[in-house]
Amino acid sequence: MINSWMFSLKILLRSHLKRSVLFLSIFFLCCTCNKTEKQAPSDPWLEKFLKDVMLDENGIYTLFGSKPMVIFPVFCYSKEDYQQLYDSMSEEEKRNAIIIQDEDDHYDLPENWEKWEKFQAQFLSKRYVMVKQPVPDLPKEFTICFADLARVALCLEEHYDIFKRITHEEFDPLQESLSLKEGSPFWDKAFNSSILSGILFGFGEQNSFFFHWKAEESFPLNRRFIHNNKLRFDQTIDNFGIPIFATFTDLADSVIEKYKKEREQIKALYKDKDFLETTLKQLCP
Numbered sequence: 001m002i003n004s005w006m007f008s009l010k011i012l013l014r015s016h017l018k019r020s021v022l023f024l025s026i027f028f029l030c031c032t033c034n035k036t037e038k039q040a041p042s043d044p045w046l047e048k049f050l051k052d053v054m055l056d057e058n059g060i061y062t063l064f065g066s067k068p069m070v071i072f073p074v075f076c077y078s079k080e081d082y083q084q085l086y087d088s089m090s091e092e093e094k095r096n097a098i099i100i101q102d103e104d105d106h107y108d109l110p111e112n113w114e115k116w117e118k119f120q121a122q123f124l125s126k127r128y129v130m131v132k133q134p135v136p137d138l139p140k141e142f143t144i145c146f147a148d149l150a151r152v153a154l155c156l157e158e159h160y161d162i163f164k165r166i167t168h169e170e171f172d173p174l175q176e177s178l179s180l181k182e183g184s185p186f187w188d189k190a191f192n193s194s195i196l197s198g199i200l201f202g203f204g205e206q207n208s209f210f211f212h213w214k215a216e217e218s219f220p221l222n223r224r225f226i227h228n229n230k231l232r233f234d235q236t237i238d239n240f241g242i243p244i245f246a247t248f249t250d251l252a253d254s255v256i257e258k259y260k261k262e263r264e265q266i267k268a269l270y271k272d273k274d275f276l277e278t279t280l281k282q283l284c285p
Contacts, residue, residue: 045108045111045115046112046116046119048108048112049109049112049113049115050275050276050279050283051235053130053144053146054279055236055237055240056235057070058070058241058242058243058244059146060266061202061242061243061259061262061266062146062147062148062151063148063282063283064262064265064266064269064282065259065266066151066202066258067148067151067201067202067243067259068147068152068154068155068200068201068202069146069147069148069151069201069202070145070201070243071133071143071144071145072143074109074110074143074144075107075109075140075141076140076141076142077140081140113132113144117132123280123283123284124283124284125283125284125285127149127150128146128147128149128283129146129147129149129181130144130145130146130147131145131180131181132144133145145180149177149180150177152180152200153173153174153177153178154173155199155200156173156176157173159199159205160173162196162199162205163190163196166189166190166195167189167193167196168189169185169186193212194208194211194216195208195209195211195212196208198211198245201243201245202243202255203246203255204245204253204254204255207246207247207253207255210246211246237266237267237275240263242256242259242260242263243259
């Protein structure tokens with residue numbers, strides 16, 4: 001279910017014994033991998049798809065950083081659909097519209113996702129999931145959720161009381177994390193809450209509550225969006241942005257500083273290495 005965080009950010013374009021068992025289970029989850037020796041393909045579509053997910057859509061902060069998950073839209077509209085949409089716009093809307101000339105037709109996420117679905121069934125580590133989610137009433141759109149199940153479980157554990165209060169459910173953090181791929185009533189409630197979604201997307205507890213209070217409760221808070229000065233397409237491992245989100249302080253935001261630090265660490269990790277090989281080594285050990 002698409003939540004208010006998703007719409008706002010894209011239109012600019014969860015006793016000691018229980019905790020011990022959770023951490024031990026997550027340790028085994030992180031160590032789980034496909035023991036069968038398999039040779040992953042190196043087709044051009046695969047590198048293009050992973051660059052789209054990891055760099056343009058911030059998935060790299062889920063793969064190597066602290067961000068539990070990312071969710072991003074995929075559009076299946078034809079050129080005729082876009083032209084019809086443009087023609088239906090008012091003159092003011094046309095003046096404010098950002099037109100992207102795509103002469104090379106390089107937006108191939110829908111096609112590459114179909115290839116990835118077949119690929120991931122054979123190669124993807126059990127620690128990660130990448131799942132398609134339909135968008136209600138928009139048959140030509142869907143979203144992709146990429147999540148690190150270990151970090152999702154830790155997020156649910158660290159914010160257990162907040163998730164319990166909003167979902168009105170007692171739950172096991174690890175088991176709910178493992179149910180993410182198939183979905184559950186718990187996840188329907190979580191994704192329907194801008195507070196819980198913001199926490200799961202790694203925007204910080206304070207920013208998530210402030211966003212909710214401003215967007216849904218009309219509380220007078222000043223916000224600013226963290227984003228690149230250029231459109232977030234075709235970014236490279238040497239030049240990619242931190243995640244887009246709203247912050248509500250004019251002072252240093254610890255979440256921003258955390259992602260800036262992670263970005264430099266990720267750059268160092270990839271330095272002088274092949275992007276596809278390094279990414280697949282983490283995704284498909």
